Amino acid sequence: xxxxxxxxxxxxxxxxxxxxxVTIRTGRVPAAPEVASALTEDVDDVRASxxxxxxxxxxxxxxxxxxxxxxxxxxxxxxxTVLANGISYFANCIWDALGVAAxxxxxxxxxxxxxxxxxxxxxxxxxxxxxxxxIVHFAVPARRWWDDILFT
Amino acid sequence: MLLFRSEEHVERxxxxxxLPRGASMSLVTAWxxxxx
Numbered sequence: 001x002x003x004x005x006x007x008x009x010x011x012x013x014x015x016x017x018x019x020x021x022v023t024i025r026t027g028r029v030p031a032a033p034e035v036a037s038a039l040t041e042d043v044d045d046v047r048a049s050x051x052x053x054x055x056x057x058x059x060x061x062x063x064x065x066x067x068x069x070x071x072x073x074x075x076x077x078x079x080x081t082v083l084a085n086g087i088s089y090f091a092n093c094i095w096d097a098l099g100v101a102a103x104x105x106x107x108x109x110x111x112x113x114x115x116x117x118x119x120x121x122x123x124x125x126x127x128x129x130x131x132x133x134x135i136v137h138f139a140v141p142a143r144r145w146w147d148d149i150l151f152t
Numbered sequence: 153m154l155l156f157r158s159e160e161h162v163e164r165x166x167x168x169x170x171l172p173r174g175a176s177m178s179l180v181t182a183w184x185x186x187x188x
Contacts (some may be wrong), residue, residue, distance in 0.1 A: 008183040095153040098179075115154040116161035116168075123155075123179065130183035134155040137162045140175045152153070 014039060016048040016058060019070055024104065027087040029067045029075035060149055068151070072099030079115075084108035093152075094136055101125040155179075 028031035091097035101108035124131030
């Protein structure tokens with residue numbers, strides 16, 4: 001695939017698909033060189049694609065242009081672990097942890113803690129239903145999520 | 153978005169962080185929306 005011969009949208013779609021394919025397969029969000037190698041593309045083209053996908057709010061990058069968030073997955077360890085299909089994933093928040101289970105369409109176990117008291121909490125998704133206790137709290141209203149998406 | 157043991161924990165966490173209390177919902181509702 002020649003990135004320069006494709007429309008930006010097509011190339012970015014390929015990059016996004018590779019990011020999500022690797023993440024779902026391994027539980028680890030890939031870096032630009034890994035995506036470039038898989039697509040046999042130039043790493044700078046992939047990094048440019050990452051930037052465009054971040055501008056479109058598909059990805060969130062850190063200062064070194066690595067993926068921090070590929071929602072609902074997290075590129076860095078978090079307090080929200082989702083175990084499904086024998087693979088461990090990090091989610092960005094409890095909302096995204098449920099999103100990982102929904103995306104995978106699989107039974108899952110979600111491990112997190114109450115952010116107030118630190119008590120461990122284990123939830124299960126079984127046969128399409130969630131089993132467990134707790135209250136999901138949205139500290140930031142949806143219209144302001146992207147003011148600071150990492151805090152959100 | 154965080155998970156809390158109860159509404160009481162949400163209230164305490166919000167006060168400790170100096171934040172107005174936000175919206176909350178049950179896990180079952182959140183799970184239903186995750187499929188939307």
